[in-house]
Amino acid sequence: MYRRTLTALQRFTLRLDVAINRVYPSDLNPLYYTGGLTNLFLFILVLSGIFIFLYYVPSLADAHPSVTYLTDRVPYGGLIRGIHRYAADAFIVAALLHLFRNWFTDRYLFSRDSPWISGMFMLLLGGLIGATGYILVWDERALATLSTFTELLRAIPAIGGAMASLLVGGGGLSEGTLPRVLLLHVGPASALYLLLWWHYIRIRHPKVWPPATWVLVSLGVVTLLAALVPAVSGTPAAPGATPGAIPLDVFFLLPFWLAGVVPPVLVVLLVAGLFTAGFVIPYVMREAPREMGVRHAGIAQIIDGNCTGCELCYYDCPYDAIVMVPTPHPGLTRAAANRKLLAAVIDSRCVECGICIGACPFEALELPGLLESDVRQRVAEAVRA
Amino acid sequence: MMPSQPAPGAERAPRVVGFVCDWAVATTGLTDAAGRLAAHPSVVVIRVPCSGFIRPSWLEDTLKAGADGVFVVGCPYGDCLNREGNYLMQERIEQLQRRLQRRKVEPERLVMLAHGLHDREAFLADVAAMLEALGRLSALAGTKAAPARAAAASPAGPAQEG
Numbered sequence: 001m002y003r004r005t006l007t008a009l010q011r012f013t014l015r016l017d018v019a020i021n022r023v024y025p026s027d028l029n030p031l032y033y034t035g036g037l038t039n040l041f042l043f044i045l046v047l048s049g050i051f052i053f054l055y056y057v058p059s060l061a062d063a064h065p066s067v068t069y070l071t072d073r074v075p076y077g078g079l080i081r082g083i084h085r086y087a088a089d090a091f092i093v094a095a096l097l098h099l100f101r102n103w104f105t106d107r108y109l110f111s112r113d114s115p116w117i118s119g120m121f122m123l124l125l126g127g128l129i130g131a132t133g134y135i136l137v138w139d140e141r142a143l144a145t146l147s148t149f150t151e152l153l154r155a156i157p158a159i160g161g162a163m164a165s166l167l168v169g170g171g172g173l174s175e176g177t178l179p180r181v182l183l184l185h186v187g188p189a190s191a192l193y194l195l196l197w198w199h200y201i202r203i204r205h206p207k208v209w210p211p212a213t214w215v216l217v218s219l220g221v222v223t224l225l226a227a228l229v230p231a232v233s234g235t236p237a238a239p240g241a242t243p244g245a246i247p248l249d250v251f252f253l254l255p256f257w258l259a260g261v262v263p264p265v266l267v268v269l270l271v272a273g274l275f276t277a278g279f280v281i282p283y284v285m286r287e288a289p290r291e292m293g294v295r296h297a298g299i300a301q302i303i304d305g306n307c308t309g310c311e312l313c314y315y316d317c318p319y320d321a322i323v324m325v326p327t328p329h330p331g332l333t334r335a336a337a338n339r340k341l342l343a344a345v346i347d348s349r350c351v352e353c354g355i356c357i358g359a360c361p362f363e364a365l366e367l368p369g370l371l372e373s374d375v376r377q378r379v380a381e382a383v384r385a
Numbered sequence: 386m387m388p389s390q391p392a393p394g395a396e397r398a399p400r401v402v403g404f405v406c407d408w409a410v411a412t413t414g415l416t417d418a419a420g421r422l423a424a425h426p427s428v429v430v431i432r433v434p435c436s437g438f439i440r441p442s443w444l445e446d447t448l449k450a451g452a453d454g455v456f457v458v459g460c461p462y463g464d465c466l467n468r469e470g471n472y473l474m475q476e477r478i479e480q481l482q483r484r485l486q487r488r489k490v491e492p493e494r495l496v497m498l499a500h501g502l503h504d505r506e507a508f509l510a511d512v513a514a515m516l517e518a519l520g521r522l523s524a525l526a527g528t529k530a531a532p533a534r535a536a537a538a539s540p541a542g543p544a545q546e547g
Contacts, residue, residue, distance in 0.1 A: 010502075011502075011503060014501045014502050014503055015503060017461060017464060017501060018501060018503070018504060021461060026461045026462045026463055026464070026499065027462045027463045029461075029463055029464070032463035032464050033463075105466070106466075107466065203468070204469075205468075205469065295407050295432075295434050297434045316437070316469070316473055318467055318468040318469045318470070319468075351467060352434060353434055353435040353437065353438065353466075353467035353470060354433070354434045354435050354437065354438030355435055355437035355438060355467060355469070355470050355473060357438050357440065358437045358438050358439050358440050358441075358470075358473065358474065358477065359437075359473070360440070361440070361442070367434065367438070370433070370434065370438075372440070372443075375431065375433070375443060376443070376446070378420075378431045379402055379431065379443065379446070379447050379450060379452075380450060381419070381429075382402045382419075382420065382429035382431065382452070383400065383402065383447065383450045383451045383452050385419065385421070385429065
């Protein structure tokens with residue numbers, strides 16, 4: 001059932017690609033750059049966030065007026081606030097597209113788990129950053145969000161109460177509350193960059209940025225939206241009043257809205273379940289390559305005597321699975337006799353794609369399951385026939 | 386066309402060997418057990434784990450061994466399952482085309498294609514276009530038999546099986 005659904009989703013993803021490739025040249029297909037787009041929106045968020053940070057006052061009395069001052073009085077303040085809001089929406093959309101795309105096309109399995117796991121952490125932090133961002137505005141929705149947030153935290157068994165009072169800064173709202181929320185907004189955003197290092201660490205030449213066209217289009221769309229539909233605050237929060245219903249925000253506040261419909265403990269269970277599933281999915285759903293109907297060519301092997309230490313495989317490996325080490329002994333062939341370096345494959349990183357075999361002009365690499373002699377034999381049969 | 390004397394190359398369909406990435410276009414149902422395309426019996430498909438797996442020397446040797454053309458199919462550019470295999474292969478094929486052009490091997494004999502898992506029709510159309518281009522080449526070559534083989538084989542000597 002799960003496998004059939006995923007096959008259908010993969011088919012849908014690839015068909016969508018084909019349709020989009022009819023419109024754009026395939027190297028401009030925006031769906032090929034969901035990761036880069038996410039990073040671009042994160043960068044826009046950091047820049048606009050620094051600007052907003054300069055004007056924001058994290059205190060119960062001054063938070064809302066400072067945001068209003070930023071919006072109405074600071075030159076371009078409203079525009080930059082709008083950019084911050086819409087870039088955040090675009091960030092989460094791009095991140096989810098990135099997640100689903102890589103899930104549906106099986107690009108999180110085997111040696112490719114570290115981008116997936118780090119991505120799960122980043123999604124979790126992204127949700128936290130979004131929710132705290134709505135609280136910082138300190139209007140009615142902010143108050144409702146905060147109280148739902150504490151409710152959700154209290155629904156966590158054992159440690160929930162402590163976490164809630166850590167978030168609010170004591171038993172109830174105090175001057176300590178908003179600085180904490182601000183820290184929880186800015187801190188995780190900085191942590192995203194640490195996680196990005198983990199996200200990229202096993203990827204050679206990651207596509208960090210989308211093509212220039214899409215950078216400009218994204219900037220334009222976000223700016224245009226910010227100008228046409230300005231982001232505004234609601235009425236200032238009145239801490240004594242009972243929090244009203246939260247206006248639905250599909251991008252970040254969906255769990256908070258849900259908490260108003262079903263008991264908070266169910267929402268906590270749902271979120272915890274989703275993320276647990278996300279963290280274990282590369283491992284529990286893992287079938288052997290053979291069962292998946294995938295070639296199991298084996299981890300690339302260096303032919304020691306032929307390696308000249310030229311580093312071509314090292315440059316071409318897309319997963320940094322090849323390292324160059326000082327050679328312990330000279331190679332056997334004439335080209336390899338004076339080598340300084342020797343290539344070595346890190347087994348845990350190898351995805352068995354064979355790109356290093358294509359890169360090597362010295363016949364110093366082989367895939368055990370598909371040797372060069374096998375390929376040559378197939379070619380000879382094909383030409384003879 | 387001269388009806389009285391058909392061109393020698395026109396009778397035989399160009400013999401083509403294609404390397405197809407496991408993650409690019411699915412050829413199940415398109416080929417027989419030996420990898421021969423049902424739609425174009427002169428084309429034999431060899432599946433490989435990634436288009437980047439192919440050594441350019443194998444392509445060159447395939448031409449030397451008697452193929453009229455050779456193509457490689459990778460995933461659509463930007464969507465290689467292994468991230469960069471198709472770009473790397475595209476570059477390697479361009480370099481090989483330039484290198485073989487100096488030996489009078491036409492670049493049309495080496496083709497890089499990019500088709501996703503379900504793009505069978507587009508793939509077959511590209512193969513048909515390649516066969517047509519090869520047919521034009523052999524018609525141009527006139528009575529000379531298999532110019533690619535002769536030109537590619539002469540400087541390097543007979544192809545050696547590795």
